[in-house]
Amino acid sequence: MTDFTRNRIGRRGALAGAAGIAAAWTGARPAIAQARFPNRPISIVVPIPAGGGTDYAARLIAEPMAQILGQPVVVENRPGGNDVIGLMHVARSQPDGHTLLMGYCGTMAGRAAIGGTGSVSTAEDFVPIGQVSDTPQLFVVHPSVPAKTLPEFIAHARANPGKMTYASAGNGSMHHLGTELLKSRAGIDLLHVPYRGTGETISDLVAGRIQFYMNSPPPLVSLVRDGRVRPLCVSSNERHPGLPDIPALAEATDLRDLPLNVWFALYAPKAVPPEIREQLSRAMETALADEGLRRRAFEAGSLVRFEGPDAVAQRLRREIAGWKDIAQAANIRAD
Numbered sequence: 001m002t003d004f005t006r007n008r009i010g011r012r013g014a015l016a017g018a019a020g021i022a023a024a025w026t027g028a029r030p031a032i033a034q035a036r037f038p039n040r041p042i043s044i045v046v047p048i049p050a051g052g053g054t055d056y057a058a059r060l061i062a063e064p065m066a067q068i069l070g071q072p073v074v075v076e077n078r079p080g081g082n083d084v085i086g087l088m089h090v091a092r093s094q095p096d097g098h099t100l101l102m103g104y105c106g107t108m109a110g111r112a113a114i115g116g117t118g119s120v121s122t123a124e125d126f127v128p129i130g131q132v133s134d135t136p137q138l139f140v141v142h143p144s145v146p147a148k149t150l151p152e153f154i155a156h157a158r159a160n161p162g163k164m165t166y167a168s169a170g171n172g173s174m175h176h177l178g179t180e181l182l183k184s185r186a187g188i189d190l191l192h193v194p195y196r197g198t199g200e201t202i203s204d205l206v207a208g209r210i211q212f213y214m215n216s217p218p219p220l221v222s223l224v225r226d227g228r229v230r231p232l233c234v235s236s237n238e239r240h241p242g243l244p245d246i247p248a249l250a251e252a253t254d255l256r257d258l259p260l261n262v263w264f265a266l267y268a269p270k271a272v273p274p275e276i277r278e279q280l281s282r283a284m285e286t287a288l289a290d291e292g293l294r295r296r297a298f299e300a301g302s303l304v305r306f307e308g309p310d311a312v313a314q315r316l317r318r319e320i321a322g323w324k325d326i327a328q329a330a331n332i333r334a335d
Contacts, residue, residue, distance in 0.1 A: 037096070037097050037098075037276050037279060038069050038070070038071040038097065038098060039071075040071065040098060041071055041072040041073070041074055041098070042065075042066075042069065042071055042072070042073045042074070042097070042098050042099075042100065043073075043074050043075075043076045043098065043099050043100065044058045044061075044062060044073060044074070044075050044076065044100050044101070044102050044266070045076050045077075045078050045086050045089055045090050045099065045100065045101050045102070046058050046075060046076065046077045046078070046079075046086065046102050047078055047079060047080075047083040047084075047085065047086020047087055047089075047101070047107065048077070048079055048083060048086070048104065048107075048169070048197060048198075049077060049079045049196065049197035049198070049199060050077050050199070051197065051198050051199040051202075051219065052169075052197060052198030052199070052215075052219055053104065053198070053215065053216040053218055053219060053262060053264065053302075054102050054103075054104040054107075054264060055075070055077065055102075056218045056219075056300070056302065057102055057104075057132045057133060057264035057302075058075045058102040059075050060132065060133075060293065060296075060297055060302070060304075061073075061132060061266070061284060061287050061288065061293075062074070062075050064287035064288075064290060064293055065280075065283050065284060065287050067287075068283040068286055068287060069279075069280075069283050075102075079196070079197060081118070082111065082116055082170050082171075082172075082334075083104075083107045083111065083117070084116075084117055084118040084120065086101070087101065087107070087117055087118070087120045087122070087125075088118065088119070088120055090126070090267070090268075090269060091120050091125040091126065091269055091270075092269075093269055095268070095269040095270070095271035095272045095273075096272065096276070097268060097272050097273075097276035097277070097279075097280060099268075099269070100129065100266055100267065100268050100280070101126060101266070101267040101268070102132075102264060102265075102266055102267075103122070103126070103264065103265050103266070103267050104174070104262070104264055105174055105261075105262060105263045105264070105265075105319065106169065106172065106173040106174030106175070106176075106177070106262070107122070107172075107173070108122040108126075108265070108267075108316055109122070109316055109319035109320050109323055110172040110173055110174055110176070110177045110319075110323050111170075111171075111172035111173065111334070112172075112320050113172065113177075113319075113320050113321075113322075113323035113324040113326075113327050114171060114172040114323075114324070114327045114332055114333055114334050115333075115334050116170075116171060116172040116334035122316065122320075123313075123316055123317055123320060124270065125269070125270055126267040126268065126269065126270060127267065127268055127269075127270050127272065127277060127309065127313075128265055128266070128267055128309040128312035128313050128316070129265070129266040129267060129268055129277060129280045129281050129284055129309060130265065130266055130280075130281050130284045130285060130288075130306055130307060130308055130309060130312065131263060131264070131265040131305060131306055131307035131311070131312050131315075132263075132264045132265060132266065132284075132288065132304065132305075132306070133263060133264055133297065133302045133303055133304050133305055134261055134262075134263040134303060134305040134307075135216050135217060135240075135261060135262050135263070135301070135302050135303045136217075136234040136235045136236035136240055136248075136260065136261055136262075137174070137178060137214045137215060137216060137217075137234065137235040137260050137261070137262055138214065138215065138216070138217045138220050138221075138224075138231060138234055138235075138240075138243070138246070138301070139212070139213075139214045139231070139232040139233050139234070139235065139249075140205070140212075140213055140214075140220055140223070140224065140229040140230060140231050140232065141153060141211055141212050141213075141229065141230050141232060142205060142206075142208045142210065142211050142229060142230070143227070143228075143229070143230050144208050144211075145164070145211050145212070145230070147230075147232070148230065148232075149232060149233075149247070150232045150233045150247075150249070150253055151253055153212070153232055154186045154187075154188055154253070157186075157188035157189070157190060158187065158188055161188070161189040162189045162190075162191055163191075164190050164191065164211040164212060165190065165191045165192075165193045165209070165210050165211050165212070166179050166190045166191070166192060166193065166210065166211065166212040166213060166214075167193050167194075167195055167201045167204065167205060167210045167212075167213045168192060168193070168194050168195065168201075169194070169195060169196070169197065169198065169201070170194045170195070170196070171194060171332060171333065171334055172323075172327070172332065172334065173194075174214075174260070174262055175213065175214055175215060176192065176194070176332070177323055177326060177327065177330075177332070178214055178235070178258075178260045179192075179212070179214060180192075180326070180330045180332065181258060181259075181260070181326055182214075182255075182258070182260075184326075184329070184330065185255055185258070186253070186255065190211075190212060193210060198215065198219050201213065202219060202220075202223065205223075205229060206223065206228050206229065213229075214235065214260070215262070216262040216301070216302065217234075217240065217242070217243065217300070217301025217302065218300045218301050218302050220301070221243075221300060221301045224246075231243075231246045233246060233247045233248060233249050233251070234246055234247075234248055234249065235249050235258060235260035235261070236248050236249060236250070236260075236261070237249070237250040237256055238250075239251075240301070240303075241298070241303075242298050242299065242300075242301050242303070243301060259319070259322060263305075263315075265307075265312045265316075266280070266284060268280065277309065281308065281309060284306070285306050285308075288304050288306045289306070
């Protein structure tokens, strides 16, 4: 575990903002206290191993929401089965609001687009509570790759077709679909190496067994700062405000408007009563409005952006349809 990871899952930062969050919620606390929900600890299930962006998003909101709701909020990692184990656990849980899911767009939209979520439908079996963050991906390479910019990397890849590797969290993940989209638009050939989680991916990236990787900034920022990986660009038309020295995709190439942002949202089983969903959504929105929390996320490379349930549901359905078209063109199927 890196110092960066320890810092971002530590409790001190979250507790520092708790007083401000609690004050912001003072007017609503009596209503929460009188309600039947929550009456025991709430679990946020992360269907991916600890150490990645999904885990970070869950831990970012867990302590502040606990302060607001008056019950512990526990992050529970349930990886396995290409995220299906965690999805099924939440979908089949008691629909009382005490078991929630932190959903990563690569799972909820990408894997869903290729039929990779088993018997679970991410659009039908869950209801959104709200979006946590919406962040461009960071493109990095191992320092052994003789490229310091994205155009140099594309030129090197064209000169060495099929010889360089890129990592993903499995078929249908955002790393996979996003890199395949980049390959198609840039006219390059890279070898796909799927992994089960971010931790082992980063270990192989740092060791030089993987040459190219795209992911949300939080797991990569400390590696960039330490010089263990080299940044090429961020996957947006404008620079990431927290990474001002790294060029945007549109600056470096003629590639624009690629749908590569990584976003995380909180979901509940579909049968959770509307009043409980609303209570959770209000608590989440208040937690994410805290300036201390937003600053900590920003320093880690994550851009907090709350969106309500309707907006998340619309985005999810739109991206499932879009990634389905891309997956069919690239002949991508579920593992």
